[in-house]
Amino acid sequence: MATGSKKVIYAALAGNALISVTKFAAATYTGSSAMMSEGIHSLVDTGNQGLLLYGMKKASRPADDKHPFGYGVELYFWAFVVAILIFAVGAGVSLYEGIQKIVEPHPVTNPIVNYVVLGLAMIFESVAWFIALREFTSIKGKRSYMQAVQQSKDPALFTVLFEDSAALLGLVAAFIGLAAAQILGLPWLDGAASVVIGIILGGTAIFLAYETKGLLLGESASPELVANIRALVAETPNVDALNELRTMHMGPDDVLLAVSLDFKNDISVGQVEDAIYKLEQTIKARFPMVRRLFIEVQNRKHHEEMVRQETDAAATEAH
Structure with missing residues (x-):
């Protein structure tokens, strides 16, 4: 996970840093609102990739x-901060720039400069997008792209993929807006493109x-991991029943596992201890992402009674 994610982030970081400088220079030279929005977009993306690396x-x-x-979990926090920055800074400033240009339109000077910059930006962004897509495709398996994103525990990877996808769509919107403003002689269309980028x-x-x-x-961990652990527990000698199995991702490759087991009543305490030890060793050997494992020994009837009490207490609080 870490190596693949970092490769994707470094590629996006390098591309966006170069593109943002070029876009700002073009926006200053030509007075294009859409190009200014694109410059802000690339600058925000550059900062976001830095935050993701910091989080990792x-x-x-x-x-x-x-x-x-x-x-x-700190990686998840910084990924959430990235999403907020995209919304507050990227979308907010783009909408502001676009509305200002629509209210007070002015023609774009030397539009050819913008077209050249947009063309180069599309090439750079396409390379970064392709790297992110290839990395994500290699881990998605037979799932659809949307299912893979929803089930992914590595926010760095899908965040960069979506950022690059949004960047390409923004470049297309800027190109169409600039061309329409020039061909139709309607400067406010440049501002409309900026609004579209903000959206x-x-x-x-x-x-x-x-x-x-x-x-x-x-x-929770993936259904496949949970099913495999359940099957492993079922094969463990002297286990009478699996009361409960809970998982939680503490990081992309860090799973917390809690298991409640009911052992056969006719075995000794020493046999229970040996069974727990062997089960822990087997789980951690087969599933390295399970970093922390807690096994509780509890009679099945007692476990069911505790679950009923917790359910009743929750229902009482809800009322």
Whole structure:
């Protein structure tokens, strides 16, 4: 995960840094509102990739007394911050620039400069987008792209993919807006393109915020991993029943697993301890992403009674 994600982020970071400088220079020279919005867009994306790299570095810190489950969730926090920045800065400023240009339209000077910059930007963005798409395709398996995004636990990867996709759509909108303003002699269409770019960024930000919010709240491991662990528990000698199995991602490759087991009544405490030890060793060997594993020994009837009590208490609080 980390290597692939970092490769995608570095590619996007390099491309956006170069593109943003070029776009701002073109916007200043020609007075294009759409080009200014695109410059802001690329600058925000550059900062976002820096934040994702920062989040990955912070998330890699080992667990300590203050954070006994590690810092993996910090990546999810910074990914959520990225979504907020796209919405607040990228979309907000683009909408403002566009509305200002619509209210007070003025012609774009030397439009050929903008077309050249947009063409180069499309090439750079396409390369970054292709790298992100190839990396994401390699891990999505047989799932659709939308299912893969919804089930992904690596926000760095799908955030960059969506940022690059939004960037390409924004470039197309800017190109159409500038061409229409020049051909039709309607300068306000340049501002309309900026508004469209703002809408694209806003939609992207809302979607990313929704996906990363779920990761922040704590999402379970993939159904495949849960099913495999269930099958492994079922094969464990002296286990009478699996009462409960809960998982939560603490990071892209960091799963917390809690299991409640009912062992056969005719075995010794030593046999229970040996079974738990062997089960822990087997789970961690087969599924390295399970970093923390807690196994509770509990009679099935007692477990069901506890679940009923918790359900009743929750229902009482709800009323």
